[in-house]
Amino acid sequence: MAVHKKAQAEREASVVWQGDLLSGSGTIETVTSDAFGGLPVSWASRTEEANGQTSxxxxxxxxxxxxxxxxxxxxxxxxxxxxxxxxxxxxxxxxxxxxxxxxxxxxxxxxxxxxxxxxxxxxxxxxxxxxxxxxxxxxxxxxxxxxxxxxxx
Structure with a gap:
């Protein structure tokens, strides 16, 4: 069983991805701070124009x-x-x-x-x-x- 180190501060983000790499897409749903969420992400936003999506x-x-x-x-x-x-x-x-x-x-x-x-x-x-x-x-x-x-x- 792995022992996980406890950090002074831990941050977390969650993403939901649907579909394959090239035609699928995802959403950065939540972050620990609630500072943002609902950010769309896709392969195209990494390799082509962002078109309102992050990477x-x-x-x-x-x-x-x-x-x-x-x-x-x-x-x-x-x-x-x-x-x-x-x-x-x-x-x-x-x-x-x-x-x-x-x-x-x-x-x-x-x-x-x-x-x-x-x-x-x-x-x-x-x-x-x-x-x-x-x-x-x-x-x-x-x-x-x-x-x-x-x-x-």
Missing amino acids: PEELLAAAHAACFSMALSHELMGRGSAPERLEVSARVGFDPKVGGGFEVSFSRLTVRGQVPGMEMAVFEQAAREASEGCPISQALKGNVEITVLPTLA
């Missing part, structure tokens, strides 16, 4: 951007500089794999920060360390190419 890669991009923004805020505070504003976007690539199948190939984080008195070199270092400390980055590390493109406003 696992889009949700991964949202998770990575949110996690990184929190980690960077923490890194900047550790340097004595609270950010006034951080604008973070993540672009996640979904590509065919050599030998068949598909993979998440990259996550590119772009951040524009408003941090009074912050020098660019210090901001760049904080962004690198935030990427290393972000739990989503850690989960992707070794499987997905992660790049961070920081700029100051």
